[in-house]
Amino acid sequence: MLRALNENNGSIHPTKGAMGYCPNCGKGVRAYCGEIYTHHWKHLELEHCDSWSEKESEWHRTWKKAFPLDWQEVIIKKWGEQHIADIRNPSGTVLELQHSSISSETIRIREEFYEDMIWLLDAQPFKHNFHIYSLVRYQLRVMEDSYSNLIDWGGPENEDEHIIGAKKELEEIKRKISDLEWQHNRTKGSIGELQEKLKKPGTHLRKVLRPNNFYLRHQSGFKPTAKKEYEEKKAKIKSSGEVITIKSEKLEKIIDLEDCRFVGMEHFKYVGSARVAPRNFKRCCAIQKESGGTLFPEVRYFNSEWDFKQTATSPKYHLLIDPSDIVEGLRVEISHLRKERKNLKKEKRELFQTMEAEFLNFLQSNLVQTKKELQKIISETEKLQRKKKEVKTKIAGLKEEAKKRREASEKALIQQRRIEKGDIMKRYQGLYGYRWKHRRKSWDFSSMPIYLDFGPHIFKVLDQSTFRKISKDAFMDTFKNGGIP
Incomplete structure (x- = not known):
């Protein structure tokens, strides 16, 4: 604070070493009179006598x-x-x-x-939080841009409806020519693609038959009559192949099991109890481990699933299984599945050949139609090019007529700009636009x-x-x- 009271309630200025009283709360204050900051008073106790007061800055x-x-x-x-x-x-x-x-x-x-x-x-601590600009300069720039455009283009009043109409007509012709040029390139490319497909129709047909096919635009209208049956054959071939693989792997695992070396038991194989279901107990037997090294090992056969469960998991026995009928059954099944798969592949090839002939006819028909479209595009483009030339000649004549009117208008615009500039400088004098950053x-x-x-x-x-x-x-x-x- 800059004011304090003496003992007689008189207002006093801060002087070096002086003491006084706060005019608001009456508490003691001390004068601070350094060489840098403004001389001022501070409370002796670090408390605010006014709840609104804040730490006073220089x-x-x-x-x-x-x-x-x-x-x-x-x-x-x-x-x-x-x-x-x-x-x-x-x-x-x-x-x-x-x-x-x-x-x-x-x-x-x-x-x-x-x-x-x-x-x-x-505002000095947060002055960089503002983007400030002079409204006089801003409005003058807007005005200059406006007049610059008017002078450059002669003003909208100098471009009459005939020029505007002719320009719109020209732009529309250009747009149509541009569209036709795009169609020309696209159609020409389509012809090239069709010709390439006709060389190898089978290769492209396979791409058409892929699931969720979005392959090239020329096949969108092709509907092969045998596609459903072809896909069914293809699915069956895949399914049978998977079954053959599973059964072959199972057969291989059984064959790879260790053979029993005892005379008369060569058809048995050693197997862990966890790999055999109790329902197969009739195919199994157990050899006591201690007798395994003798000429006459102790062999035990099972009478029931319960008997199997009691003995098969015992650490005293080796579990063996006779897989002969299982192996033979798997070999028969695999042989049958392979024959069936071979027939399916043959039928699939025949169906593909039928669809390939259909696809070839489709591509040839599509090529003839696309060539007709290309010729039509060329004819329309030539007509529009002639029309474009006529309209450009018309615009050139209209612009020449407008040029004289524009030159007279520019003189009036320059005078008008001088007047408006003075008006802006008066109206926006001292005003600034601003934006907060935060x-x-x-x-x-x-x-x-x-x-x-x-x-x-x-x-x-x-x-x-x-x-x-x-x-x-x-x-x-x-x-x-x-x-x-």
Whole structure:
């Protein structure tokens, strides 16, 4: 603070070593008089006597010193509470100096208390948060662009409906020619593709028959009569191949089992108990491990599934199985499946040959039709090229007539531009557009005038996108005279 009271309640300035009392709370304050910062008072105890007060910066003190002493730190009592206004002029208007961020609720409370007030924010810490531009320069650029276009093109009034109509006609002709050129290239490419397919129809037919086929545009109308039956044969071939593989793998695993070496039991194979289901107990037997090295091993055959479960898992026995009938059955099944698969492949080839003949006829018919389309496109393009030439000649004549009118119009536009430029400089003098990079939304709720101190100058916030630039001297003079800058 810049003001304190002595023992006689007289206002005193801070001097080196001086003590005083706070005008608001009456508590003791000490003078701080260094060589760098403005001389000021501070409370002896680190407590705020005003709940609204904040740590006072050098910016606060510099602004307060710009006004008469009795305008500074004025105590206002109202509604049973009192607060210190930074600056209040004789007209009763409060100038609230704000350096730090505050909430929208704090803004509302202070504005309701002071009623007649303006805000001055220290914008220097966050000046880079703005994009600011002169509205005079902006409007002049807009005007110059507008007049530049009018002068370059002669103004819309100099291009009559005949030129506009002819240009539209020309653009439409160009668009149609462009479309036809695209169709020409596409159709010519289609002919080349069809000719290539006719060389190897079978190769391309296989691509057509692929599931979810989106292969080239020329097959979209082809509907092979035997496709369903062909796909069924193909699926059966695949399925039988998978079954043959499974059964062959099973047969191989059985054959790879270790053979029994005992005389009369050569058809048995050693197998772990976990690999044999109890229902196969009749095919199995068990050899006692301790007798396995003798000439006459102890062999046990099973009478039931229960008997199998009791003995097969015992660590005292080796489990054996006779897989002869299983092996023979698998070999018969595999042989039968291979014959059946061979017949399916033959039938599939015959169906493919039928569809290949259909596809060949389809491609030949498509080629004839596509060549007719190409000839029609060439004929239409030639007609439009002749029409294009006629319209361009017509436009050239109309432009020559308009040229004389444009030259007269340009003189009038130059004079009009000079007048409008002066009007813009008067209308937008001192006004600046702005955009927040990171908006401080709490100030959107303020209903009082807001000013931003950028150091060299002050900006008054007029609305969400406009500032008015004010010099510091003009700001202070207006406020000192009791007005709103």
